[in-house]
Amino acid sequence: MRVIHFSGLAILALVRSSVAAAVQSNESSFSADAARYRWAPGTVISYKGSPDFRQATERWDIYKPPTYSVAITPAVEADVATAVKLARQQKVPLLATGGRHGISTTLAKMQGGVAIDLSKLNSISIDKKAVTITVGPGVRFGDVYEPLYKAGFQIQTGTATCPGMIGVTLGGGIGRLDGLQGLVLDALVSARIVLANGTLLEVSKTSNPDLFWGVQGAGQNFGVVTSATYKVQPLYKGGIWTSVDLIVPIEKNLSYFKAVSGMLPMPADLTVQTTAVYNTTLKRTQLLSSLVYAGPKEAGLKAMAPILNLGPFPFQNVSTLALDKLNENAMFQANAAICVKQQIFDVYGFNLKTFDVPTMVSVVRKMSDFFDTQPAARKSALLLETWPNQAVMAVPDDATAYPWRDATTYGRGLIEEIRQIELRWDTPGDPVEAAANSLGRDVRAALAATSGYGNLTVYVNYAWGDESLESIYGAKKLPRLARLKAQYDPSNVFQFYHALPTSYP
Template sequence: MSGIDATALDSLRATLRGHVIAPQDDHYDDARSLYNAMIDRRPAAIAQCMGAADVRATIAFAQETGVDLAVRGGGHSGPGLCLIDDGLTLDLSPMRWVRVDPEAATVQVGGGSQLGDLDHETHAFGLGVPAGIMSTTGVGGLTLGGGHGHLTRRYGLTIDSLIAADVVLADGSLVTASEKEHPDLFWALRGGGGNFGVVTSFTYRLHPVHTVGVAATVWPIDRTGDVLRWYREFLPAAPQDLTGFFAVLVIPPGPPFPEPIHGQKMCGVIWCYTGDLEADRLEEVLSVVNDPAPPAFHFTTPMPYPALQTMFDELIPKGLQWYWRGDFFDTISDDAIAVHERYGQGIPTDLSTMHLYPVDGAAHEVGPDETAWAYRDAVWSGVIGGIDPDPANDDLIRQWCVDYWTDLHQHSMGGSYVNFLGEAEGPERVRSTYRGNYDRLASVKRAYDPDSFFRANQNIPPSAA
């Protein structure tokens, strides 16, 4: 269906506690803006939901009118799947709330919350959830995709800490999914994306984390091969208290990096250490950073965990042009290293980058069929991001990303972290993300959304009855 009748839209406004924003309204452009400014879609309306009642009413409206529906949490979707031209966006962003139970070491989080909301509240109790590396990321999209970040080697994926989720289904019913209630839905939500319903709240198990050791080590870009050959052996054998994601990058013009290396292409590792800082264990563990080659810069400091989570917020704020693609890797082969060397030398813009995030350690302690996340044997989750503030460079960053990914993909495990799937990569790429879990996901989709009402996502069509 294209567009929404004005009279019908008025009826939705009368039903919701939250705002309904249409193209003629003053705040429309702000309401439809995404983290990725490369996406420019014009929904017929945006329903800003204040709670589960608003979510139910919005779903009922979309079902009755036949309008296409998309669901928006934090708005970080790389391909912009939370907006549909001429459709209806169900916007959870007003539902930003966090409730910590320090005695039970659990936290309940509203479906529109961002990681910064979660980190701020839990940090006050010396607790946290393993989730992402940027405070502006939406909790919902990250969790439903699986979720990895600085605490993954120590505490697992985000979904490994998920205890329960409140979900509004396509028929408007509100259910709680957990190990005991709707366990099949709970299994699918842990990595299966937004295919099964609208999650209005998440409940997580909390883990001890407060002040962490943070380090940044960078080497000249022509030492990429030496560093990667060292990194691929060192990190998987390191204690789970230590993690570090590898990157090719252009050094940004600001602290902690000294001015002489600003603007230079380099490779590096951003480290996070959750072990004993009093005994200078971080310096001891990282004393080996000279082994592959002398670093151009090496910096260590203790840091509150939420400060680490906000470290990149100012560098890559909302409103930049993005194009990304990803893959899983169980090893970093010599052939893959040659690809990284070539494309690292050719980084097209100052913000474009490639990251390899470790997803081993505690994440390997969960079986591949225990959650929808099928790549429990992956050691790294890689993403290539073409990034720039200027829309005139869209073709440049897109082509660099696609060429880099095309040459690297043959050295991957074949599938990607679903949140790193890019624009229109196709159903086979979605299938490859879930390996042997795909058919079970399609069966759960048939049980909970047989008409594929929730299809503005990396879609898993329902299996035949």
Template sequence: MDKRFPLEDQIDMLASSLRGRVVTRRDAAYDEVRSVALGNFDRRPAAVIRVANVADVAAVINFARATDLELAVRSGGHSVGGHSGTEGGLVIDLRDLNGIEIDGETSTVWAGTGLSSGDVTRAVEQHGLIVGFGDSGTVGIGGLTLGGGIGYMVRKHGLTIDSLLAAELVTAAGDILVADADHHPDLFWALRGGGGNFGVVTRLKFRLNPLPSFVGGPLVLPATAENIAKFAELADAAPDALSTIAMVMPIPPVPFVRAEFHGRLALIGMMAFSGTPDAATAALAPFRAIATPIADLVGPAPYSAMYAMDPPPEMRPAVSCRSRFVDRFSVEAAAKMLAALEACPSPMKMGQIRVLGGAYSRVATDATAFAHRQGKIMVAFLAMYEGGADVTAHFDRWATGAVDSVSEKNAVAYVNFLGIEGGEGLRAAYPGSTWDRLRQIKAKYDPENLFRLNQNIPPAA
């Protein structure tokens, strides 16, 4: 840092060279702009830079490198590890990079990483096309995609990264690159699952998949161990056109469920069928036969309707989350899930079961930096609550203990659901040769580890 000028003056000089907006502690909008989606984190950066274009990103990276200021990157702000903010450093805020270019002839889209999953979904479904993102429409497409993207199209079209064709990014050296299968293929491999370790991604190019007809929505069933295990068994045997996410959680006070069930644990199966209503009826019949549904809202709808249960953005709960990949989900495991949820004091807690397979499993394990293609089921536990660091520590321990109870302790994990775990937790996301290869690529594109506010992969020596 240049000691001849106070930091505030240096940031003002940076601001004068950018097209975007620089927000500092002197600005009335500072607290609003610096806030992130999860209430666990309340960090106060020296400045938040709402970049306007890729040149702004390059300028901020060069400034951070010259001043030795810690650099955070924010897309949607949902980082479970709190990496969307920094204490005293700089935040590159991508939310104004919200351009979208849909090419119907080639069935592709270039989307800015300031967009959310819901933004892109609502735009492309107007053309009868889809990208498979995650299970929330408010999450930014940047972080979601770079970690893999496990959502409602996972059996039909694979992970989000399986539809990724190219990425525009700025490296630690300030270089603007487009990485794809033919240009910087090592970097393109690493970006598909390796997180934000290799640069600031500003745009993503996706292949758009046809979706002429869709049937989906929540199927709410009684939460017994037998019902949960049967749901997982049926999801594994279902056609690839049907992807599910089973959520075992207290029923919120929603109007489509009778009040007597509100607050009680239930199995909410989010059903997503790519096909006609007649074909969906046949695929869904075994699930409806598990037990008399508490509620059944599965029907023809726009794909974006899957995001209708998203909480409003002004809600900023603290969240603790842990995940593991397992080979099966037995009645015994389901009973342990129910016991863990009953023991959790948070009013809103959840056990998730995402049965994989289909297109997800047909990609080679080493084709991308996401190395868990043989994983059959992803299990996750989440707790949402209010409180400080001591409360977060308590619920982090609960989530860890809960996932340990239903899986082997050293089983692999999903990087987008990792908290502040480091060490063993991070290696669970990148096993064996994947870790070594990522470290080599990190050394090539970020040898000084400028991009370290993430699930950090240190450069190889």
């Protein structure tokens, strides 16, 4: 299949009969319409079967993925707007992606449309005087660590290096700096966004502030963000962090969860990440615990004492890490394996306001039983991210569209604990899928029942796709979000990521 690079006389070549005859009729029609626009050198339009198409559409998660007939990879911001206009002209659906780490099954509703691949818009600019960083939608978290660290700054991010920074921001952005700096979206100063009609807007607290409010928590519903500017902070305690990895035997899970519960609310500079996994060598379930402290070793170990005192552990590793290397090396250096593309991730997320120890013990037992009966799914895990949320809670609830600032746990107490059940197997269509989905819903329901919310709530970036709008966006936020949807995207062009209605209730 052919790939079109828009430079020089290449546009004229689009309409040559010899080329048109080499592609399917829908490609020929798309190419003819594409040729009527002026594209920047370096912008690429590609079709199925070409290396450029694969590169423009390859995903991290291949469970219930979107599919495309054509991909557009803009080299400049203006071509994003042109791509949106072209898709609208062709009356085909579109989906713009940066890191392509979205796990929602609602993305599978996109079938045979236009992929707008934002990977080439990967500029990074640090303004030391303004104390800001401006990034394009092709920038991943891992791209900003080193330049910020060298400049003496830090910014809140997720825990993996590979997700797109802007994409995560639009849903909130949780991570190890929640207690000290808040959500990633709390650092957002302004953004540039292409609307459904191709208009480019600047949004901030002073420019289109209503849309800026909606972008901060439900941004995938309103347009394509082509750049974002964030406030950064000086390195905390010189950018030195303490990381401790522990293997906790299943026999200690009750005492372990009691220790975590007793530490809540978590200190602002301490985080606990717990993962229930299957050990293929020992042939049994175990807990992996990642304790991370913003500061030097002596203070860090003191803060972690309630858990460390449960030892000895079969494995314990203590590291002192610079912030720019933290996410690559914490949590058993799992980042490299996590960031491998083209894997199956069937994720059920949930938030907790309370940390109920009996429920934790029960769901780990359910995971253990699942591992025993479903060998094909032994790469699955129950992930509990226990982040402090002092800085998250310091932002007024009505300041952004993000709905769960009051979570004393996203699965926890006066912390923010994001829980997710990550179900994995190797082959699409494997019979284990039905059992995995049954377990995911069962565990999610059990945790929601003791979450302190009275029902299921979920961080939008972890939502599976079967949750209610209220569970994702919060009933209090939905009326305003629906009005914004009706104003900025009444035709529901941006409909594939937990779509908002244009009226509510």
